[in-house]
Structure formats: C-alpha cells, structure tokens
Amino acid sequence: MAKSEYKTRPRNAIIKYLQDHPDTRFTARDILEGIGGAGAEADRSTIYRNLERLCQEGVLVKYKETDVNATCYQYSGEHGSCHDHMHGQCAECGRIFHLENGILADAAEKMESEYGLAIDYGKTVIIGLCRDCRKKAEKKIRKRSGSTS
Amino acid sequence: MAKSEYKTRPRNAIIKYLQDHPDTRFTARDILEGIGGAGAEADRSTIYRNLERLCQEGVLVKYKETDVNATCYQYSGEHGSCHDHMHGQCAECGRIFHLENGILADAAEKMESEYGLAIDYGKTVIIGLCRDCRKKAEKKIRKRSGSTS
DNA sequence: TTGCGTGCAAAGGTTTTGCATGGCA
DNA sequence: TGCCATGCAAAACCTTTGCACGCAA
Numbered sequence: 001m002a003k004s005e006y007k008t009r010p011r012n013a014i015i016k017y018l019q020d021h022p023d024t025r026f027t028a029r030d031i032l033e034g035i036g037g038a039g040a041e042a043d044r045s046t047i048y049r050n051l052e053r054l055c056q057e058g059v060l061v062k063y064k065e066t067d068v069n070a071t072c073y074q075y076s077g078e079h080g081s082c083h084d085h086m087h088g089q090c091a092e093c094g095r096i097f098h099l100e101n102g103i104l105a106d107a108a109e110k111m112e113s114e115y116g117l118a119i120d121y122g123k124t125v126i127i128g129l130c131r132d133c134r135k136k137a138e139k140k141i142r143k144r145s146g147s148t149s
Numbered sequence: 150m151a152k153s154e155y156k157t158r159p160r161n162a163i164i165k166y167l168q169d170h171p172d173t174r175f176t177a178r179d180i181l182e183g184i185g186g187a188g189a190e191a192d193r194s195t196i197y198r199n200l201e202r203l204c205q206e207g208v209l210v211k212y213k214e215t216d217v218n219a220t221c222y223q224y225s226g227e228h229g230s231c232h233d234h235m236h237g238q239c240a241e242c243g244r245i246f247h248l249e250n251g252i253l254a255d256a257a258e259k260m261e262s263e264y265g266l267a268i269d270y271g272k273t274v275i276i277g278l279c280r281d282c283r284k285k286a287e288k289k290i291r292k293r294s295g296s297t298s
Numbered sequence: 299t300t301g302c303g304t305g306c307a308a309a310g311g312t313t314t315t316g317c318a319t320g321g322c323a
Numbered sequence: 324t325g326c327c328a329t330g331c332a333a334a335a336c337c338t339t340t341g342c343a344c345g346c347a348a
Binding site for chain 2: 062063064065066071088090091097099103104106107110111114115116117118119120123124125126127128129130131134
Binding site: 005006008009010011042043044045046049050069 | 301302303304305306307312313
C-alpha cells in the first residue's frame with residue numbers, strides 16, 4: 001500500500017482521531033473539532049486533503065447520507081479496502097457493521113431473477129437499527145407512554 | 150395523501166419535468182435548467198421547497214451519491230409513499246427499483262441474530278447493476294479485449 | 299537541500315432562510 | 324378576501340484551489 005511519504009503533526013492528529021473512532025462515521029467538521037478546533041492541529045484544507053488521500057489508500061471509506069449535510073467518512077481498520085464484504089449501518093448512531101456477502105445470497109438470486117438487478121456488495125449499505133439503539137428507543141417509548149406532549 | 154394545496158405555474162412545471170423523467174435521477178440544477186433556466190418558470194428556492202415537499206409527500210425519493218456534488222431525486226411514480234417496500238438502484242444509470250420487503254426476509258433474520266442489526270427497509274437502498282447496464286458493460290469489455298490502453 | 303505537506307485566503311457550488319409580493323381557491 | 328406559494332436577495336455551509344512558506348527526510 002503506497003502510504004503517505006511524510007509523517008507530519010497534522011496527519012498524525014488526524015490518524016489518531018480515526019483510530020479513536022473506529023466504529024463511527026464522522027465528517028471533516030467532526031475531525032476539525034475533534035482535534036481541537038480550527039488552526040489547532042490542522043487546517044480545514046489539510047483535513048480535506050488528507051481525508052481524500054486516506055480514501056484512495058483504502059484506509060477510509062467515504063459516503064454521503066441524506067440527513068447529514070456533509071461527506072461522511074469511516075475508518076476501515078483491519079477490514080482493509082472493504083472489497084470482500086458489505087456494510088450495514090445503524091441509522092441512529094452511525095455505527096458500521098461489516099457483513100459477509102453470503103448473508104444476502106438468497107435475496108441476491110431473487111433480485112436478479114425478478115428485477116434484473118445484480119447486487120454490488122461493495123456499494124450497498126444496509127441501513128437499520130443496532131441493538132443498543134433499539135434498546136434506547138424502547139426506553140424512550142416506555143417513558144412516553146402515558147404522557148401526550 | 151395530503152398533497153399540495155395550490156396548483157401554481159412553478160409547481161406544474163416541476164411536476165411536468167418529473168413525469169418526463171420517470172426513470173432517471175436528477176438534481177435541483179437539472180430541473181432548473183430543464184424547465185428553462187433561472188427565472189423562467191421557477192426560482193431556485195421554489196424548486197428546493199417543492200422538491201422537499203414532494204419528498205415528504207412520497208412523490209419523490211431523495212438520496213445522495215458520493216460522486217455527485219448535489220442531492221439527487223427521483224420520481225417514485227405510482228409507488229406512492231414508498232413505505233411498504235424498499236429500493237434498489239442501478240449504480241450506473243441511477244434507475245430505481247421498487248423491491249418487496251420480503252425479498253430480504255431471510256437475510257434480515259440472519260442479520261439480526263448475527264450482528265444485532267434490524268433492517269430499516271425504508272432507508273436501505275440496494276445498489277447494483279441493472280440488466281441493461283450490465284449488457285452495456287459486457288459489450289465494452291468485449292470491445293476492449295485485445296486492446297490494452 | 300529538495301520537494302512534499304501545510305496554512306491561509308479566496309472562490310465555487312449547493313442549499314437555506316427572511317421578507318414582501320402575487321396569485322389561487 | 325385570506326392564506327399559501329413564490330421571487331428576490333443574502334447568507335450559511337461544505338468543499339476545492341492557488342500560492343508561498345515551513346518542515347521532514
């Protein structure tokens with residue numbers, strides 16, 4: 001993997017942030033604030049440039065979401081380039097799951113025969129609610145029941 | 150379905166554009182240009198406001214793509230509010246497929262037991278290649294075989 | 299020393315918002 | 324007539340880019 005050539009303070013700060021947030025999505029702004037605000041450890045443009053590079057190197061995954069008005073990134077960790085599996089994501093907390101492709105095998109067959117659509121596992125992201133967020137949601141509902149705001 | 154209350158010239162122009170482009174994704178800019186440029190039939194802000202409303206009404210589907218620097222929309226046609234099924238999309242041409250939820254039934258079970266992720270059918274979009282685009286892709290490959298750029 | 303990476307500043311693009319006006323029902 | 328939708332203008336926001344300087348190797 002052709003990694004970056006130099007190790008600089010801004011880059012180290014960014015990479016540290018990524019490793020500290022292995023299972024969450026984040027935006028350029030999150031990093032900017034996470035490493036201590038503008039001008040602290042890295043400039044905004046530097047962050048964008050590094051994120052772009054890290055994506056090309058396969059360290060990060062890049063995607064967009066309807067309800068987030070910015071490009072989202074996620075550390076791909078030991079999962080490398082993410083070519084051999086697909087992703088699931090919690091709509092609530094943004095946590096990403098690495099799912100084996102086989103899990104969609106049956107559905108893929110049906111989809112191809114009935115609709116003609118051949119799944120691209122690398123690009124598909126299954127959206128749902130993770131266990132933790134479902135529990136939280138249940139608690140909220142329980143609290144609400146009885147009070148009509 | 151609580152549709153818009155008034156029928157105005159800008160809204161008609163927008164809806165006509167949507168119906169003329171039933172199987173393609175488009176952006177706010179596409180509409181702006183499609184209906185005759187800025188100031189012709191509808192203002193930019195009017196387009197955004199109508200698109201937003203049409204999404205809430207279920208007439209349109211809204212999504213973002215990594216390689217398109219704008220929000221994409223697509224006419225959901227007779228499929229109404231899109232609550233009772235999920236969507237597939239061709240990565241190449243942007244065409245959207247309306248898939249019955251049941252198609253993922255088995256996968257959903259596995260996903261929940263193995264990863265704890267409960268699928269949100271309304272938000273999940275299966276990305277793939279449609280039949281047409283696959284044929285086109287095959288032709289390209291055939292043409293290329295023999296010539297190394 | 300060399301050249302890459304950074305900071306700074308400005309620009310480009312999309313999308314949102316406030317307010318007064320115009321038009322539909 | 325009353326109220327909603329629109330147009331206009333400006334702002335907010337994310338992201339990209341050019342250029343000169345600093346710093347790692």
